[in-house]
Amino acid sequence: MPAIDNTPRLALIRTLADGHFHSGEKLGQELGMSRAAISKHIKVLQQWGLDVYRVQGKGYCLPSPLDLLEEQKLKDVLDAPAFSLIPVIGSTNQYLMDRVGQLVSGTACLAEYQQSGRGRRGRVWFSPFGANLYLSMYWRLDAGMAAAMGLSLVVGVSMAETLAKLGAKDVKVKWPNDLYWNDRKLAGILVEMTGQAGDAAHLVIGMGLNVAMSETVDAVDQNWANLKDTCHALPDKNTLAAALINGVMDSLRQYEETGMAGFVAKWDKWDNFKGRSVKLLLGERIVEGIARGINEQGALLLETESGIAPYLGGEISLRAND
Secondary structure (H helix, E strand, O other), rough: OOOOOOOOHHHHHHOOOOOEEEOOHHHHHHHHOOOOHHHHHHHHHHHHHOOEEEOOOOEOOOOOOOOOOOHHHHHHHHOOOOOOEEOOOOHHHHHHHHOHHHHOOOEOOOOOEEEEEEOOOOOOOOOOOOOOOEEEEEEOOOOHHHHHHHHHHHHHHHHHHHHHOOOOOOEEEOOOEEEEOOEEEEEEEEEEEOOOOOOOOEEEEEEEEEEOOOOOOOOOOOOOOOHHHHHOOOOOHHHHHHHHHHHHHHHHHHHHHHHHOOOHHHHHHHHHOOOOEEEEEOEEEEEEEEEEEEEEOOOEEEEEOOOOEEEEEOOOEEEOOO
16 A cells, blocks of 8 residues: 655644644645645644644634754754654554664654554554654664563663753653653653574664643543653753653663663662552552562562562553552
């Protein structure tokens, strides 16, 4: 099936991104299409999660200016050896997974809208156009698949450190793969892996960060927060995306040298649940206890009446129990 050409829709978004009113007639003249075609494209933009308003006699308008990713700006600040900016994509993770054999380690993929973004355990990752950051990175880990255990923790710590440097306050990590702010989900991490036993592991690391999602969104079934809630002056999205990717690359290089041992103390610093009463959901089983950080394998340490025990991977979910 041929790919849909989104060029006219993206041109329309770039025009509307200033947050001002634009009449259908003027948009049609600028973009070389009829007013009926403009109206049709606007409907698609609304399906993509953009709040486009229409006011009789004034035209179309977004509720506020839109901060868009730009290839040249990213080139100026991104340390990745290669990257693809594909505004409308199925999934940034899937795009890289499909090309694993052809990629240089550190290659990134960024999007404004994912039509089939995904989270852990096959969940859907809601990805409205331009509101958030959707990005993935390929990394070749020569130490193999066993060494990749706990990698989502390394990425989480790296993201928390980067966001704090950029002015975000009180960002925390939640084991094993989320960022939290005020006990609400700010970002999610999805690490997917392929490779043969005894050979290098090919990792695709997906990061979804809520930046300025509309408060009216009802497609997300948990408490969530926006990055704009955490700091007074947000950097532009290109600076933000590049800082996150550059930071993760630095952390992965460190991880290759030190393993998880180099990240236990860092995790402690950012841990949202350390010392708090939590529930661990292991399939049908629920274990309650006090979270005591992580060990050098990246396992969650949980203190119960029978002492402190490590819990690693699988169907484990963490919930505040206080």
